[in-house]
Amino acid sequence: MVFGDKRIHINTPNNKGIVSTGKSATNNLHIHQHVPQTLNRTFLYDFCEKLISSVIGYDEYEITNATNFDDKIHYNEIDLYKDIFYECDYYLEDVEIMLEEIPNRQIILQKINWIYKKEKKFSVWNCKDQLCENVYMKLFEQIQTDQKSQHLIIEEVELSLHLLMYYSFTKCKLLDPIPEEEQ
Numbered sequence: 001m002v003f004g005d006k007r008i009h010i011n012t013p014n015n016k017g018i019v020s021t022g023k024s025a026t027n028n029l030h031i032h033q034h035v036p037q038t039l040n041r042t043f044l045y046d047f048c049e050k051l052i053s054s055v056i057g058y059d060e061y062e063i064t065n066a067t068n069f070d071d072k073i074h075y076n077e078i079d080l081y082k083d084i085f086y087e088c089d090y091y092l093e094d095v096e097i098m099l100e101e102i103p104n105r106q107i108i109l110q111k112i113n114w115i116y117k118k119e120k121k122f123s124v125w126n127c128k129d130q131l132c133e134n135v136y137m138k139l140f141e142q143i144q145t146d147q148k149s150q151h152l153i154i155e156e157v158e159l160s161l162h163l164l165m166y167y168s169f170t171k172c173k174l175l176d177p178i179p180e181e182e183q
Helices: 043-053 069-076 080-100 106-122 128-145 147-151 154-170
Strands: 008-012 016-020
Touching: 043 080, 043 106, 043 128, 043 147, 043 154, 069 080, 080 128, 080 154, 106 128, 106 154, 128 147, 128 154
Parallel strands: none
Antiparallel strands: 008 016
């Protein structure tokens, strides 16, 4: 780029350029770069951060069933997430303790419930496992777009989100509760 009587040529993406020649050519160049806007944080991040920084005894792993767990799993006809939730049951008390430290923790559960309801109503799903996976992916996307989450390890985030989904499941915020007449 040279000013005055010289030629100006600026290459842009797709080999399109700006060319200006002539003695008295006036050039005003404004460059705008579109940067996607993201919200700057989510309580999901806070939960994942707390879980990841806590000491969880993986060696002490033991499966215990939550109250009405099997009935609710059977009623909702889930298979894949049944296994995932069985594995998460051991950490239920840890999740409760971590959530107590987060202000307005009910917002997280309500968010999961809203995502579930929207996915159930507006997305394509063949079974409740797919519906759970849709909810999981929405939550994962939100963690991914949190600007602070770059240092988090994917496997730890996956575990955190599955634990949170299981907790939501036990609080009847994820999947359908068993109708009282069927209990």
